[in-house]
Amino acid sequence: MGGGNQSVASDFILVGLFSRSGSPQLLFSLVAAVFITGLLGNAVLLLLIRVDSRLHTPMYFLLGQLSLFDIGFPLVTIPKMASDFLQGEGSISFGGCAAQIFLLTLMGVAEGVLLALMSYDRYVAVCHPLQYPVLMRAQVCRLMVGSSWLAGVLNASIQTSVTLHFPYCAPRTVDHFFCEVPALLKVACADSSAYELALSTSGVLILLLPLCLVATSYGRVLGAVLRMRSEADRHKAFATCCSHVAVVGLFYGPAVFMYMVPGASHSPHQDNVVSLFYSLVTPSLNPPHLQSEEPGGAGGFDQSAQQGWAQGQVM
Numbered sequence: 001m002g003g004g005n006q007s008v009a010s011d012f013i014l015v016g017l018f019s020r021s022g023s024p025q026l027l028f029s030l031v032a033a034v035f036i037t038g039l040l041g042n043a044v045l046l047l048l049i050r051v052d053s054r055l056h057t058p059m060y061f062l063l064g065q066l067s068l069f070d071i072g073f074p075l076v077t078i079p080k081m082a083s084d085f086l087q088g089e090g091s092i093s094f095g096g097c098a099a100q101i102f103l104l105t106l107m108g109v110a111e112g113v114l115l116a117l118m119s120y121d122r123y124v125a126v127c128h129p130l131q132y133p134v135l136m137r138a139q140v141c142r143l144m145v146g147s148s149w150l151a152g153v154l155n156a157s158i159q160t161s162v163t164l165h166f167p168y169c170a171p172r173t174v175d176h177f178f179c180e181v182p183a184l185l186k187v188a189c190a191d192s193s194a195y196e197l198a199l200s201t202s203g204v205l206i207l208l209l210p211l212c213l214v215a216t217s218y219g220r221v222l223g224a225v226l227r228m229r230s231e232a233d234r235h236k237a238f239a240t241c242c243s244h245v246a247v248v249g250l251f252y253g254p255a256v257f258m259y260m261v262p263g264a265s266h267s268p269h270q271d272n273v274v275s276l277f278y279s280l281v282t283p284s285l286n287p288p289h290l291q292s293e294e295p296g297g298a299g300g301f302d303q304s305a306q307q308g309w310a311q312g313q314v315m
Contacts, residue, residue: 010094014176014178018085031081046064049067065145066114066118070282073107102157110148111148111251112207119214122221166184175272177272207260254278
């Protein structure tokens with residue numbers, strides 16, 4: 001694994017998102033606008049959840065955590081990319097690259113787990129409304145959020161340490177606009193095929209298992225909704241759950257492409273586009289979906305139960 005053309009602790013060079021664009025200034029302005037819009041949208045949602053007592057419910061507690069992830073994703077990548085574009089250079093230190101890999105992996109895995117647990121919340125709200133205050137009490141919600149963070153930290157620690165253990169060939173040019181595991185492995189001097197296979201295998205577990213929970217939960221929700229006699233209740237349940245399904249699709253679609261499809265099957269340009277979508281576009285699109293929810297959720301979560309839950313949790 002040794003070699004004279006390897007550098008142990010030198011900077012990586014990020015090619016950047018705008019290098020292949022015919023109108024880099026226009027694309028930069030568009031990215032900046034989406035970035036600012038997404039941050040404001042998620043920040044407003046968090047503020048509303050904080051100050052509006054009607055939103056002190058399990059559903060909105062989980063949505064608030066989702067907004068935190070949606071704020072963190074673009075903050076890790078977009079400011080660095082913008083700075084590189086404005087300064088005309090794209091170097092990133094070894095430590096900075098490690099930080100990007102760790103934080104993005106942490107938030108990506110944690111958000112995937114959280115979305116699956118949110119589907120369980122909707123299943124309980126629609127299919128077992130009378131048991132909702134017990135099954136989704138404050139302690140359970142905190143356990144859900146803690147589990148998503150723990151899964152993210154464990155996975156991020158393993159992936160970051162293993163990925164940066166490989167030697168990388170000088171000048172360590174990464175054809176990407178941030179440090180992402182598949183892009184980094186393409187410039188490794190050692191054979192990384194076994195690790196790439198392990199990544200694809202872990203991707204199946206990390207992505208497909210939560211997706212199975214999502215599919216099972218919403219399958220049962222759909223059956224319960226179709227059996228509802230009240231058209232107003234059906235519309236309310238459909239509106240709530242469809243917004244969640246849209247968020248799940250926006251998150252899991254790009255993630256499946258990046259981490260379950262073999263790297264040789266897609267080009268660096270495709271990787272850049274897909275990565276931009278899930279690191280910037282998806283977090284910016286989530287607030288409109290989430291803000292379409294009605295206070296109190298679906299399935300008969302009454303005001304007294306809401307007050308009881310709010311007294312037992314810390315917003």
